[in-house]
Amino acid sequence: xxxxxxxxxxxxxxxxxxxxxxxxxxxxxxxxxxxxxxxxxxxxxxxxxxxxxxxxxxxxxxxxxxxxxxxxxxxxxxxxxxxxxxxxxxxxxxxxxxxxxxxxxxxxxxxxxxxxxxxxxxxxxxxxxxxxxxxxxxxxxxxxxxxxxxxxxxxxxxxxxxxxxxxxxxxxxxxxxxxxxxxxxxxxxxxxxxxxxxxxxxxxxxxxxxxxxxxxxxxxxxxxxxxxxxxxxxxxxxxxxxxxxxxxxxxxxxxxxxxxxxxxxxxxxxxxxxxxxxxxxxxxxxx
Amino acid sequence: xxxxxxxxxxxxxxxxxxxxxxxxxxxxxxxxxxxxxxxxxxxxxxxxxxxxxxxxxxxxxxxxxxxxxxxxxxxxxxxxxxxxxxxxxxxxxxxxxxxxxxxxxxxxxxxxxxxxxxxxxxxxxxxxxxxxxxxxxxxxxxxxxxxxxxxxxxxxxxxxxxxxxxxxxxxxxxxxxxxxxxxxxxxxxxxxxxxxxxxxxxxxxxxxxxxxxxxxxxxxxxxxxxxxxxxxxxxxxxxxxxxxxxxxxxxxxxxxxxxxxxxxxxxxxxxxxxxxxxxxxxxxxxxxxxxxxxxxxxxxxxxxxxxxxxxxxxxxxxxxxxxxxxxxxxxxxxxxxxxx
Amino acid sequence: xxxxxxxxxxxxxxxxxxxxxxxxxxxxxxxxxxxxxxxxxxxxxxxxxxxxxxxxxxxxxxxxxxxxxxxxxxxxxxxxxxxxxxxxxxxxxxxxxxxxxxxxxxxxxxxxxxxxxxxxxxxxxxxxxxxxxxxxxxxxxxxxxxxxxxxxxxxxxxxxxxxxxxxxxxxxxxxxxxxxxxxxxxxxxxxxxxxxxxxxxxxxxxxxxxxxxxxxxxxxxxxxxxxxxxxxxxxxxxxxxxxxxxx
Numbered sequence: 001x002x003x004x005x006x007x008x009x010x011x012x013x014x015x016x017x018x019x020x021x022x023x024x025x026x027x028x029x030x031x032x033x034x035x036x037x038x039x040x041x042x043x044x045x046x047x048x049x050x051x052x053x054x055x056x057x058x059x060x061x062x063x064x065x066x067x068x069x070x071x072x073x074x075x076x077x078x079x080x081x082x083x084x085x086x087x088x089x090x091x092x093x094x095x096x097x098x099x100x101x102x103x104x105x106x107x108x109x110x111x112x113x114x115x116x117x118x119x120x121x122x123x124x125x126x127x128x129x130x131x132x133x134x135x136x137x138x139x140x141x142x143x144x145x146x147x148x149x150x151x152x153x154x155x156x157x158x159x160x161x162x163x164x165x166x167x168x169x170x171x172x173x174x175x176x177x178x179x180x181x182x183x184x185x186x187x188x189x190x191x192x193x194x195x196x197x198x199x200x201x202x203x204x205x206x207x208x209x210x211x212x213x214x215x216x217x218x219x220x221x222x223x224x225x226x227x228x229x230x231x232x233x234x235x236x237x238x239x240x241x242x243x244x245x246x247x248x249x250x251x252x253x254x255x256x257x258x259x260x261x262x263x264x265x266x267x268x269x270x271x272x273x274x275x276x277x278x279x280x281x282x283x284x285x286x287x
Numbered sequence: 288x289x290x291x292x293x294x295x296x297x298x299x300x301x302x303x304x305x306x307x308x309x310x311x312x313x314x315x316x317x318x319x320x321x322x323x324x325x326x327x328x329x330x331x332x333x334x335x336x337x338x339x340x341x342x343x344x345x346x347x348x349x350x351x352x353x354x355x356x357x358x359x360x361x362x363x364x365x366x367x368x369x370x371x372x373x374x375x376x377x378x379x380x381x382x383x384x385x386x387x388x389x390x391x392x393x394x395x396x397x398x399x400x401x402x403x404x405x406x407x408x409x410x411x412x413x414x415x416x417x418x419x420x421x422x423x424x425x426x427x428x429x430x431x432x433x434x435x436x437x438x439x440x441x442x443x444x445x446x447x448x449x450x451x452x453x454x455x456x457x458x459x460x461x462x463x464x465x466x467x468x469x470x471x472x473x474x475x476x477x478x479x480x481x482x483x484x485x486x487x488x489x490x491x492x493x494x495x496x497x498x499x500x501x502x503x504x505x506x507x508x509x510x511x512x513x514x515x516x517x518x519x520x521x522x523x524x525x526x527x528x529x530x531x532x533x534x535x536x537x538x539x540x541x542x543x544x545x546x547x548x549x550x551x552x553x554x555x556x557x558x559x560x561x562x563x564x565x566x567x568x569x570x571x572x573x574x575x576x577x578x579x580x581x582x583x584x585x586x587x588x589x590x591x592x593x594x595x596x597x598x599x600x601x602x603x604x605x606x607x608x609x610x611x612x613x614x615x616x617x618x619x620x621x622x623x624x625x626x627x
Numbered sequence: 628x629x630x631x632x633x634x635x636x637x638x639x640x641x642x643x644x645x646x647x648x649x650x651x652x653x654x655x656x657x658x659x660x661x662x663x664x665x666x667x668x669x670x671x672x673x674x675x676x677x678x679x680x681x682x683x684x685x686x687x688x689x690x691x692x693x694x695x696x697x698x699x700x701x702x703x704x705x706x707x708x709x710x711x712x713x714x715x716x717x718x719x720x721x722x723x724x725x726x727x728x729x730x731x732x733x734x735x736x737x738x739x740x741x742x743x744x745x746x747x748x749x750x751x752x753x754x755x756x757x758x759x760x761x762x763x764x765x766x767x768x769x770x771x772x773x774x775x776x777x778x779x780x781x782x783x784x785x786x787x788x789x790x791x792x793x794x795x796x797x798x799x800x801x802x803x804x805x806x807x808x809x810x811x812x813x814x815x816x817x818x819x820x821x822x823x824x825x826x827x828x829x830x831x832x833x834x835x836x837x838x839x840x841x842x843x844x845x846x847x848x849x850x851x852x853x854x855x856x857x858x859x860x861x862x863x864x865x866x867x868x869x870x871x872x873x874x
Contacts, residue, residue, distance in 0.1 A: 106586035109579035486719035495705025
């Protein structure tokens with residue numbers, strides 16, 4: 001029972017990361033109808049930024065988050081403005097797909113060249129402290145990150161619901177032509193959206209750095225998990241992504257508890273394919 | 288009829304093709320002492336062939352699969368297992384591998400074609416990853432360590448050679464064969480069905496094309512070619528492991544088609560020749576100091592092409608310089624209608 | 628009615644509880660031009676799509692030459708001799724005009740055996756529809772009138788007996804409308820039965836010998852154009868609003 005509870009908590013934690021990634025991905029998809037295949041690499045960049053700030057500037061990983069957000073937003077805005085917005089005009093799904101795939105490849109290998117394939121970690125004075133809540137023990141960094149995830153998630157919902165920029169983003173994703181008609185500058189919204197998506201991935205990266213190793217390929221697995229979250233939660237649906245992320249985290253930890261860690265990924269992928277196909281079949285029946 | 292009225296243009300085009308083939312055929316005679324260069328050629332051959340296989344499904348049918356490395360890997364595994372465990376002849380194993388992978392892809396992937404656009408891409412990644420995870424956990428196939436093929440005396444029957452030249456020729460025949468097949472498909476009823484599906488599935492249905500059927504056919508042909516390339520890879524390298532199926536390889540197989548021009552049958556060939564030559568050069572020069580430099584180049588070329596020449600290098604070329612070239616080099620006639 | 632080619636028996640379509648079409652029945656006479664009119668949202672396109680097999684009706688039956696086709700798939704229609712156009716034009720944008728029509732020649736009832744044969748059929752059809760001059764232009768580079776023509780050419784190249792036209796004159800200016808009317812009449816004269824949805828009353832009056840009027844998903848009137856236009860209910864719900872619709 002205790003193992004089960006512990007697994008649940010770990011599942012919630014990892015699920016929180018998937019949620020955050022998936023929500024960023026989903027905001028981008030909602031507005032531009034593209035899949036951001038380099039989303040995992042944005043997480044990776046966020047992790048390396050945190051690492052660099054910590055190692056060379058001596059910044060605490062959690063205090064460096066605002067800085068990471070600014071950098072990631074700028075990077076995202078730059079990519080959007082110079083690469084994605086011009087390519088949106090060609091309306092070629094294939095090209096847009098491989099544009100983001102190419103970006104992912106670029107960042108992954110730049111990291112490889114700059115930082116070498118070595119695994120890196122950050123240690124702080126509180127790295128090894130643990131907290132006990134009844135039968136569950138959790139390391140302090142995990143606890144802080146968990147709280148951080150909750151705060152960011154709430155802030156994101158608030159931003160989309162109440163601020164004028166957030167409303168504009170939702171307007172563009174629901175009806176781009178209508179949004180244009182009422183005078184929303186869609187190019188500006190694209191930039192903000194992509195920047196926001198990247199910043200969210202960056203935050204996830206910063207929150208992950210204290211208890212996860214940093215290496216150039218670290219984004220790859222998160223990237224695909226974020227996509228699963230998006231698909232299962234429904235393209236463009238922020239709430240859907242949130243719940244799907246939590247669900248995926250729990251599915252992963254619990255399946256590794258039940259069928260063993262080697263079959264964990266297999267379970268996840270097969271579940272994913274089955275969900276997709278069955279849902280499409282139901283949809284076609286209803287037509 | 289046509290042969291009697293060959294234009295100077297057609298004649299010179301034929302001469303150019305024969306010349307190119309002759310050069311390709313004699314290259315091993317001069318380079319047999321340089322296994323590294325031979326290896327680059329073989330790499331170009333099988334990567335471009337894979338890219339053509341992808342292009343049938345991606346470029347021509349519009350189904351952007353990102354799991355093609357899995358078909359190739361599966362093909363390599365099936366062939367290698369037949370050779371090592373059942374002691375079958377490699378050529379026969381290659382054939383069996385093609386049939387098995389094609390059949391498996393057709394049956395297992397069939398429901399996935401219900402999904403469209405981004406959903407299809409995602410399910411193809413998941414499918415590829417599922418196969419890889421399955422192989423990693425499969426005792427019989429050596430789990431993560433992979434399979435080694437036996438070495439031994441040189442023998443054509445055993446698909447085992449000491450020098451690179453025989454592999455070169457087999458690779459060359461493979462790429463030419465697949466290219467001719469693709470050209471044939473592109474101009475056939477099947478090809479028109481695929482292109483119609485790419486542009487609009489509703490239109491396809493409205494004129495009597497069953498989209499599901501043709502998408503599955505395209506996948507079967509595509510995965511069979513991938514299995515053939517996979518078997519070739521296994522015999523050539525004499526060793527395979529599950530990393531062969533990594534998604535990053537799937538991306539590498541797509542790049543030549545996109546960079547060369549996915550709308551053209553020749554796109555993967557042009558893209559493959561350019562990308563791999565550049566990449567291998569960089570890997571050779573800087574690989575030791577800067578690992579990953581060749582992949583950075585891949586990425587940059589891809590981004591630049593998509594950003595500035597969205598139709599690919601061939602699309603760009605056929606609009607601009609080709610005309611000038613043809614005008615200068617040869618007379619051309621309005622008989623070019625026959626093309627496309 | 629003697630020898631109906633299409634017979635629709637009280638079809639109904641529900642979308643998530645919303646009744647888009649309810650209990651509509653009518654017949655299409657072989658060899659004639661039949662029209663369907665109605666205000667926006669009357670359920671015309673839904674009815675049209677049900678007959679063409681794009682979505683199955685929730686209730687009711689559809690017959691073609693006496694054979695039930697209610698649950699046939701769209702791609703099975705071609706061989707039966709039914710073709711359609713799309714309201715929102717769907718040109719195969721990245722292909723030249725000829726290649727937009729070639730697939731129809733292959734897969735339609737001409738059943739072309741070779742590319743050469745298919746091309747010949749396609750060029751004939753393009754000639755017939757007045758697109759021959761533009762055969763090498765990419766479909767996406769053409770204007771609306773030509774794309775509408777291409778829709779018809781693509782349908783015709785399957786050699787249909789029964790042709791469904793979904794607002795092929797929407798967005799055309801008077802001169803273009805006039806030539807579209809001419810083309811439709813020419814198609815009909817070649818022996819093809821036509822069923823069309825149209826907003827432009829002038830076209831309906833000059834082409835159709837029989838008109839069906841839908842409103843709120845129900846058939847409210849049918850008959851010759853004169854009969855329908857003199858129906859007081861039709862005048863109230865449809866013609867009375869005509870000015871607004873075209874505004």
